[in-house]
Amino acid sequence: MPQVLEFKLPDLGEGLTEAEIVRWLVEVGDVVAIDQPVVEVETAKAMVEVPCPYGGVVTARFGEEGSELPVGAPLLTVAVAVGSDDEGEGADSGSRPSAGAGSGSGADSGSGSRSSSGSGEVESSGNVLVGYGTGAPVARRRRVRPAAVTAAVPAPEPDPVPDTVPGPVAVVSPLVRKLARQHELDLRQLVGSGPDGLILRVDVEAAIRALAGETAAPRPHAAVPATEAVQEPVAESASGAGAGPAALRIPLRGVRGAVADKLARSRREIPDATCWVDADATELMAARSAMNGAGGTAAGPKVSVLALLARICTAALARFPELNSTVDLEAREIVRLPEVHLGFAAQTERGLVVPVVRDAQARNAESIGAEIARLTEAARAGRLTPAELTGGTFTLNNYGVFGVDGSTPIINHPEAAMLGVGRIVPKPWVHQGELAVRQVVQLSLTFDHRVCDGGTAGGFLRYIADCVEQPAVLLRTL
Known part of the structure; x- marks a missing residue:
């Protein structure tokens, strides 16, 4: 006789207490293998696929697509043949923690234990195990209903x-x-x-x-x-x-809800101020063309404008470390951070996310650009992990991609500053004493006035603008 095992929504880490069901990957009657993803859920941090630690036939699902489930709530039940390899492996798989996620907890021991199903309670001949497996997706599922399972899990008459x-x-x-x-x-x-x-x-x-x-x-x-x-x-x-x-x-839930909470908290807690400057980006664009081999001499991946601006930011933060800090309210201390974990705003179909480039201060423009490209692709596919969305110390916001010139961005709490970059467009500009058409960009810096005064913020922004106008300035720090 098969044993019905209940799989509950596991602890997905980062202190998350609930998740929204985005898409079921299996249906009742499907055969699943150990560690096969069975549901796609969205938390306040990211979208993830949740694998089931048991192999067998799905007998029930809990929750419709679009509904929210708390951690520990039943996700589905699986009928497993007693004494099969799937049962043993499933139990082992369920006890292994996965990267970025904890294991589900709880077991009812003894024969005759009961586990919930979609149509009532089903007698189980053994322990009801709960776990969270790891592993990659398996082959496409098959939809069958073995006679043994069908006989063991009859649909009760409605009461x-x-x-x-x-x-x-x-x-x-x-x-x-x-x-x-x-x-x-x-x-x-x-x-x-x-x-x-x-x-x-x-x-x-x-x-x-x-x-x-x-x-x-x-x-x-x-x-x-x-x-x-x-x-x-x-x-x-x-x-x-x-x-x-x-x-x-x-x-307001999932990623959208988390963004709303963070922005509201930023406005409540941070006394922010904004300064901005127009910069002639003609030389920066020419330098980028040279790096990317306009004449066919350069090798390697192409460097984006965002990667160059990110590299300029790390150089500026080395000169003005006040802006790479956070405020400890309980201790009433400003905490200056040794590493630069650079976040960048990325718009996706499911809302705004801020992936983080770790240890950006130790990377060159090419390395930063490659990491930005990887994180952007993962963001659009909904594959970012909670670790890739947290821990930033400074954020770069390229709102110029939306065709706007300027903005006063809200600081990404608990950081101390955010640099905004508008679109780069041809404009009349006085160059070397003469009126000319140049590639002009507006840069804005929103900063926490608790960590520095306007002089420091202005010096930081002016250094950014100088590097944009004369990229050779960066040679002093390379």
């Missing part, structure tokens, strides 16, 4: 829904519980419209409207798409329901 449901309430989202508490709703009196009776936010909001006399009854017991739960009207039109288009409620 009538009582007025008050005993036992744990079928609620996953802490937001749903909070909303119910705020309006003094008893969740046990609600019938969830999610899978297996899961109570969704839309169910609680329907009950709130019913209590307020806005609707006659909650929604019928039916499956609701994940997107519907976040597209409820904010308020009815003055002339009644359906009189106008409904506003959309878009939850």
